[in-house]
Amino acid sequence: MRPALYWIRRDLRLADNPALHAAARAGRPVIPVYIHAPAEAGDWAPGSASNWWLHHSLQALADALAARGLPLIVREGESLATIVELIAETGAEAVHWNRLYEPARIEHDTRVKQRLKAEGIDAHSHNAALLHEPWTIQTGTGGDYKAFTPFWRACRRQAEPAPPLSVPTDLAAPDGARDLAGAVVPPAGITAPLDALDLLPRVDWAEGLRRTWQPGEQGAQDRLGGFMETALADYREGREQPAVAGTSRLSPHLHHGEISPRQIWQAVQTQLARHGAEGDRLDSAEMFLSEIGWREFAQHVLYHHPEFPDAPLNPRFADFPWQEDPGDQLLGAWQRGETGIPLVDAGMRELYTTGWMHNRVRMVVGSFLVKNLRLPWQAGEAWFWETLVDADLASNSLGWQWVAGSGADAAPYFRVFNPIRQGERFDADGAYIAQWLPALAGLPAKHRQAPWQAPASVLGDAGVTLGVHYPHPLVDLKESRQAALAAFEQIKKGA
Template identity: 50%
Template sequence: MKKTIHWFRQDLRVADNPAWVSACESGAVFPVYIHDTENGRDEQLGAASEWWLHHSLESLNKSLGGALNIYAGDSAEIIHQLVRKYDISGVTWNGCYEPWRVELDRAVTDLLEKEGIEVAVFNGSLLWAPEEVSKQDGTPYKVFTPFFKRGCLGAMPPRRPLPEPKGRYGRDPESVELKELDLLPKQGWDAAFYDHWKPGETGAFQRLESFLALGLKGYKEGRDFPARKNVSRLSPHLHFGEISPNQIWYAVRNRTADDDVGHFCSELGWREFSNHLLFHFPYITKRNLNPKFDVFPWDPDEKKLQAWQQGKTGIPIVDAGMRELWQTGYMHNRVRMVAASFLVKNLLIHWKEGERWFRDTLVDADLANNTASWQWVAGSGADAAPYFRIFNAVTQGRKFDSDGAYIRSYIPEISRLPDKYLFSPWEAPENILREAGVVMGSDYPLPIADLKKSRADALAAYATIKEGGTSSA
């Protein structure tokens, strides 16, 4: 009987998994997951994502009846050993687009093909593979709208989801126990995560069904309001491949065809665009896409960075977002943009610092999305927001959290302030603060930046580089 290894990575599901289907159809299959500790050390998972990975692997192993073979070490070396040990004739996997994984894929492919092993690589994580989307002249897109409308929607429609295959599984007695990967935190900061998330394929579909029932209607407008239910919260499930974008795409489009559906699908398109950029410009994880930002006069202030990380900036909408992130491993998208803009523009701290913190604390810390989004906010990325577009955090709070429900849920120390002063408590008169039981600078910090002055400082900093460099974006 032909024996095949399926190498699970960011496809931790059994339904609509092209490489898994191929392996199961070939004969006996060895389901393998390798926690690679040797490659891509600069781009490894953060602590919050490791928490998610543990529970996702636990769920996958249960779906496979306990047949998941788990290892830690160098992926190429472990696969090579398994191929020889079990007389494997083929290896399947779904492609990933982080630079280190692309390099690893090439190395594993070369190694296996030299030994006469059949290699089959599929697209199981994107609607359109980035190597198949390009402009008419063959160059990659750098602007979202033509990328999505012409490059994606103008091409073949996404493939239809595949059913779960039947498989005969091979088990390696030398596979390690999941707990030996040591993915869970020892300090117990993850206690609240269990109230917000259910990692795994079952949890992903429950989340999708909840969004279809409660969040899709009104999505186009409601997605900007952090206290509303008009967000899918599917991003971590997508990142770990517990559900495919194809499954989501058709589940949404089969409901109706209105502005809410179109807008949601365009958000899936932004995920495609981020992966497109990472595939064609892999250096963006470390360098600005627009090189004139290489000489931007950033201000590496460690105390201000820590205040931002801890949700103690004195700017309520920013602090609420940063506290939501720490408590739940997630932050609403509108608030992410506001918090990111405050860091890179009001505080003039390098976008890499924000990217690094988000990568460690987000359960949906996708390298492509995280990097591209931070460069977009900073103005250094593709199709980036103009640098002069600096979010006013007070205005954003008043507009998108007008009744203060979101801020009050994460900053209880100022929850008794009237709405008029909730978004800028430093402006409240002493008698109002006293009635609300708030002592500014003690119960809640004074702002670490003056929004008006810091905006002017940011524009002055940008003026120093405006004429220099040649934009590659």
């Protein structure tokens, strides 16, 4: 039987993988190939933290394939040319891949499919990443949704997601597959030469990432299992507290396709069936599923508005009077977590150390950047893109345009988060501040959110000198809020 190519991108798993399943149909030999072609992501090639993740996730996939007797072929170069080359080398009769939904990918993949079909090759793409592909959910008049609640209601009216696919049991490799260096590789036991892709940082800043994450399908399943057992039932409450492991932390695994939303959906249903679908447990489960819904909504918005990552959805905001920031002084202080506003700094340090930040804190640091510092949301979006292990074009754009008030179903611009109040509410015992800003850990909890308001004796007892151990606030929260509202007045008509 002639083999099929399984072209891998952000679907780094074996289970519930429609492209792999179709390639391996009826015991046909499969050639799994990862083609490194970051330029095909257009202006949004993965950032450093994503690359770190990708390296380790590819390694985990290579190991899982090797355990089943399949080598992972890793190549660099233009995808279409490489696929054509591989077909010539291996005599493959078909190519299968799972779809991506970013505008540059859609354009690229359409060309690939057309070319392969024109050459008489059996080319198929599949959905592995979403419960509902963006074009399948439409308003009554056939349009796209601009608000989450009706979008999610429309999703819920669709049939329940199909059960996830299992790992094909009869995976078989053909003879003669070649590795990155072009050498023929034996059918099993191969470690792909990933170092050649240069995905890892040259100066090692990834210690915190290594301590926090286990990239790969097994890591994703372990996270899912742990979350189901310990946090799903209390998600409604737990999800708001950044110091508590109350959310799933599945976002980088979902982004890299190490787990599918169908698998998550099924795990939630199993949990409800086992422990009872009622009361707080049901509310928490529904709320968690609706977060998976926000991910789908982000893809829906991006699909219908390809300019979404760069331009405000509400065009009024194109003229927003942002603040001048010579030498990126304000931006730099925000990036380094040196604004003197503890909740903002704690979040930025959590991000830099672990590649992830709690959602509540993402909203707070975003609001601070866009409103108190009045810097463009695109600057925050770019920094998140570089530093998040879950950096996702659709969700990141949605998050930043939500914060900026310019997006789909966004927070109104005049809602300026007060980081002190947010900290008092969601980090009442100051545990999050103490974790990420050890310099402030000696302060009593009630002074950790605003140390500049603490009496000198309290600061002295805690060994904190502002300006030495921890910065003075970069801006006055009240004045900067007023300035933001005044700036908003300038563009308000029609905003």
